[in-house]
Amino acid sequence: MTREKSNPKHVAFGRHLRALRQARALTPENLAKLSGLAVDTIRGLEQGASSPSLDTLRRLAGGLDMQLSTLFTELELGERELERELSELLVGRSSWEIQFGIKLLRFTFGELDAARKGDDDGG
Numbered sequence: 001m002t003r004e005k006s007n008p009k010h011v012a013f014g015r016h017l018r019a020l021r022q023a024r025a026l027t028p029e030n031l032a033k034l035s036g037l038a039v040d041t042i043r044g045l046e047q048g049a050s051s052p053s054l055d056t057l058r059r060l061a062g063g064l065d066m067q068l069s070t071l072f073t074e075l076e077l078g079e080r081e082l083e084r085e086l087s088e089l090l091v092g093r094s095s096w097e098i099q100f101g102i103k104l105l106r107f108t109f110g111e112l113d114a115a116r117k118g119d120d121d122g123g
Contacts (some may be wrong), residue, residue, distance in 0.1 A: 011048030018046045020071075022066050023089065035063025065091050 021031050028046070032082050034038040044050040045060075052060065061068040065089060090098055097120075 007048070010045075010051055013052075014046040014048040017042075017060065020066075020088075021046075024064060026064075031060075031063050033063075035059040035061070035090070045057075 013059055021028070024035070028042040029039050031037075032042050035042075037056065039089070041050075041056065045056075056067055058069065061071045090101075093101075114123070
């Protein structure tokens with residue numbers, strides 16, 4: 001990892017990395033352990049204080065349980081594709097966890113539909 005003066009591209013990557021980590025409910029310490037990197041490296045990257053080497057990027061992708069190409073695609077798009085985000089959340093989950101998530105989504109969307117219908121009916 002190369003130490004450099006913070007620049008907008010590093011800051012954007014740092015935000016992106018933090019969002020990916022948080023979407024997986026990982027702490028910087030958890031991601032460091034999963035990726036085989038120092039926690040200071042994770043924090044430095046998230047703060048935009050450094051530029052990752054290719055090896056660091058590969059390790060991060062592995063720790064996040066995603067392909068390196070996905071890491072770049074999402075960063076270049078500037079926003080995450082919803083389908084990709086959902087599929088990334090499912091990676092590594094058990095069948096029970098996936099079924100539980102589906103039940104939660106059905107319940108949530110049912111409540112949203114009911115609230116919308118109530119608004120449409122003037123209630």
